[in-house]
Amino acid sequence: MSHWIVAPVVLPAMLAAFMVLATRRHPGVQRVLSMGGAVSLLAIALGLAWQAGDGTINVYLLGDWAAPFGIVLVADRLSTYMVLLTAILALPVLLHAIGSGWDTRGRHFHALFHFQLMGIMGAFLTGDLFNLFVFFEVLLIASYGLVIHSGGAVRLKAGVQYVIYNLLGSTLFLFALGTLYAEAGSLNMADLAGRVAAIPAEGTAAIRVAAVLLLLVFAVKAALVPLHFWLPAAYAEAPGPVAALFAIMTKVGAYAIIRVYTLIFPPDLSATQGLHGAWLLPLALVSLALGMIGVLAARRLDRLVAFSVIGSMGMVLTAIALFTPAGIAAALYYIAHSTLAAAALFLLVDIVAAQRGGHGTRIESAPSFAGGPLAAGLFFAAAIAMTGLPPLSGFLGKLLILDAAFASPRAAWVWAVVLAASLVAVLGFARAGSAVFWKSRGPDVPDTPDTQLDDSVPPSQVRAAQAPPAGPVVAVGALLALLALQTVLAGPMTAHMRATAQQLFAPEPYISTVLSAQGKEMSSDHGSEGGH
Amino acid sequence: MELLIASAIGIMTAAGFYLVLRLRTFPVIVGTALLTYAVNVFLFASGGLRTGAPPILRDGVEAYADPLPQALVLTAIVISFGMTAVVVVISLGAYLGAGEDRVNDDGPRIDPVRAGRAR
Numbered sequence: 001m002s003h004w005i006v007a008p009v010v011l012p013a014m015l016a017a018f019m020v021l022a023t024r025r026h027p028g029v030q031r032v033l034s035m036g037g038a039v040s041l042l043a044i045a046l047g048l049a050w051q052a053g054d055g056t057i058n059v060y061l062l063g064d065w066a067a068p069f070g071i072v073l074v075a076d077r078l079s080t081y082m083v084l085l086t087a088i089l090a091l092p093v094l095l096h097a098i099g100s101g102w103d104t105r106g107r108h109f110h111a112l113f114h115f116q117l118m119g120i121m122g123a124f125l126t127g128d129l130f131n132l133f134v135f136f137e138v139l140l141i142a143s144y145g146l147v148i149h150s151g152g153a154v155r156l157k158a159g160v161q162y163v164i165y166n167l168l169g170s171t172l173f174l175f176a177l178g179t180l181y182a183e184a185g186s187l188n189m190a191d192l193a194g195r196v197a198a199i200p201a202e203g204t205a206a207i208r209v210a211a212v213l214l215l216l217v218f219a220v221k222a223a224l225v226p227l228h229f230w231l232p233a234a235y236a237e238a239p240g241p242v243a244a245l246f247a248i249m250t251k252v253g254a255y256a257i258i259r260v261y262t263l264i265f266p267p268d269l270s271a272t273q274g275l276h277g278a279w280l281l282p283l284a285l286v287s288l289a290l291g292m293i294g295v296l297a298a299r300r301l302d303r304l305v306a307f308s309v310i311g312s313m314g315m316v317l318t319a320i321a322l323f324t325p326a327g328i329a330a331a332l333y334y335i336a337h338s339t340l341a342a343a344a345l346f347l348l349v350d351i352v353a354a355q356r357g358g359h360g361t362r363i364e365s366a367p368s369f370a371g372g373p374l375a376a377g378l379f380f381a382a383a384i385a386m387t388g389l390p391p392l393s394g395f396l397g398k399l400l401i402l403d404a405a406f407a408s409p410r411a412a413w414v415w416a417v418v419l420a421a422s423l424v425a426v427l428g429f430a431r432a433g434s435a436v437f438w439k440s441r442g443p444d445v446p447d448t449p450d451t452q453l454d455d456s457v458p459p460s461q462v463r464a465a466q467a468p469p470a471g472p473v474v475a476v477g478a479l480l481a482l483l484a485l486q487t488v489l490a491g492p493m494t495a496h497m498r499a500t501a502q503q504l505f506a507p508e509p510y511i512s513t514v515l516s517a518q519g520k521e522m523s524s525d526h527g528s529e530g531g532h
Numbered sequence: 533m534e535l536l537i538a539s540a541i542g543i544m545t546a547a548g549f550y551l552v553l554r555l556r557t558f559p560v561i562v563g564t565a566l567l568t569y570a571v572n573v574f575l576f577a578s579g580g581l582r583t584g585a586p587p588i589l590r591d592g593v594e595a596y597a598d599p600l601p602q603a604l605v606l607t608a609i610v611i612s613f614g615m616t617a618v619v620v621v622i623s624l625g626a627y628l629g630a631g632e633d634r635v636n637d638d639g640p641r642i643d644p645v646r647a648g649r650a651r
Contacts, residue, residue, distance in 0.1 A: 130604055137611045144618055148625070156626035160557060163619045167564045168552065170615065174571040174608055178578040181601065 005060035008121035016114035034110035045087035049080040059517040066519030068191040074127035077500040082124040092475040097241035099471015105150035116142035129187045146242040158237035165230035169220040176213035190514035204271035221253025225287040235306035240350025244343035262504040267323040281321035285417040288314030292421040295428035301361040305345040312338035319401045329497040330400035337393040341385040344479035365439040371468040376437035383429035393486040544570035557623045557633040568612035575605045
């Protein structure tokens with residue numbers, strides 16, 4: 001049993017605790033530790049992904065208790081892929097936070113950042129539903145701190161809405177888990193797969209309720225349309241690097257849907273057949289349309305990006321809702337793309353807001369600012385990626401999704417909505433880009449100072465006349481380079497995604513590996529301690 | 533006993549939802565607290581209701597209570613307590629910063645008469 005599987009959870013946890021306790025007054029030391037932690041996390045994630053690449057499923061028994069009794073961490077292709085994506089995202093985001101000075105506007109940015117990473121990594125790796133709930137709470141409680149990082153009335157208000165909404169989501173999750181446990185008698189995912197399938201046909205009412213409740217919970221996390229209200233304000237008001245890190249948080253919901261609805265409630269399970277598939281696809285299409293219309297209607301750049309996140313989640317969930325290997329593979333490819341593209345846009349908007357001073361993120365013409373052409377170029381590239389125009393990976397992802405939908409009976413709907421939404425998104429980004437970058441007035445034109453200073457303007461706005469700092473620009477460039485890399489490596493990557501989807505749709509090895517992992521011996525003589 | 537527990541959960545959930553839908557932050561927080569109480573009782577009951585049965589192995593005992601929901605509910609209590617504390621602190625900060633504690637976005641200002649009633 002390799003201990004590396006638990007490292008993505010333990011390393012950020014220890015690091016964050018150490019930073020809170022020992023280095024709270026030393027921002028320099030925090031930065032070094034935080035960067036070091038993120039780099040080692042990336043190395044560990046690469047190692048895990050490489051181990052799982054050939055289809056082996058590695059199981060880690062926490063406390064060495066065997067599977068249905070103890071909690072397990074499972075590193076299969078899907079989990080390690082998501083862990084790797086998180087680790088890749090964390091580095092540029094951290095670079096931006098350090099370069100733009102966001103991390104020094106409160107004492108605990110780096111600690112919260114690593115607690116958040118711990119929660120995300122744990123959610124991806126765990127093989128136990130209740131443990132998934134616990135890791136959801138870990139990542140949420142860290143995100144509460146990050147959303148209101150550096151304070152301000154507007155941000156606090158958005159934070160309150162975000163916290164309350166997610167608190168309700170957590171309550172719903174517990175109701176779902178209680179129902180599931182009462183019916184199936186286990187919360188281990190692999191064990192549940194067998195137990196749910198064994199429930200006789202006449203007694204499936206409660207398990208169907210549990211399946212729908214769980215889907216609702218994950219849909220809240222994934223910002224599916226009727227449940228998306230928490231997202232725009234929270235993402236728009238959060239500091240730039242925090243919003244960029246949150247780009248992976250909606251994907252936690254998508255991951256949970258993929259995992260639970262291929263393993264525990266697979267599409268061919270008679271008890272829940274046609275239950276969630278019937279309305280997940282229409283809702284995903286509505287999300288896609290609504291998100292992209294939001295892009296067109298947004299009056300602020302950060303809101304625009306937040307709505308594009310909703311739209312791209314709609315795209316991901318459309319592909320997932322097909323519940324075919326091709327659909328899941330397309331969704332996985334698109335998840336990486338949309339995470340990186342959204343993060344790049346959030347970081348870029350933060351740079352632009354800092355440079356524009358009092359105009360902040362509002363989509364209106366303003367005096368041209370230092371570094372404007374560079375920011376315009378980066379925005380152009382990121383917008384191309386996000387809207388899915390040809391040279392970058394968004395286009396390939398969209399093609400994969402359209403191709404996967406071809407066999408579906410609702411193919412016409414999927415094609416129509418995806419293509420129309422893309423057009424709307426292109427219009428929205430073009431409108432915003434030309435208003436902010438192209439129509440900017442010359443710097444010599446006297447501008448009436450804006451008294452309504454935006455809360456979201458970072459501290460660096462005092463340097464508005466200077467070029468943007470190097471760190472954030474490099475971070476955005478790195479994310480765009482990763483998108484380009486994803487385009488170039490599309491062949492091997494889609495092959496890996498197909499293998500991942502196949503592993504998900506043939507869950508027997510997963511179940512048998514988890515349940516047959518040998519833990520410490522449990523003595524039948526219950527008077528004495530178990531163990532070796 | 534089943535009826536008592538079930539109706540207690542139901543009433544607490546209904547009251548919690550009513551409060552969550554209120555306009556101001558304070559009743560909303562009380563509502564989420566009520567909802568977490570309801571879900572804790574629900575989790576506790578999910579292993580089946582038995583009286584006087586021990587949860588751990590003991591000689592000469594045949595009927596046991598399910599120990600797992602008790603562990604789950606402990607975790608859930610700790611988490612929901614922490615979350616409630618966090619939401620109280622954040623909304624206090626928001627209230628002190630903005631001078632008002634309405635939950636929604638920038639809607640129209642409430643006229644004093646109706647605001648007095650909403651309190």
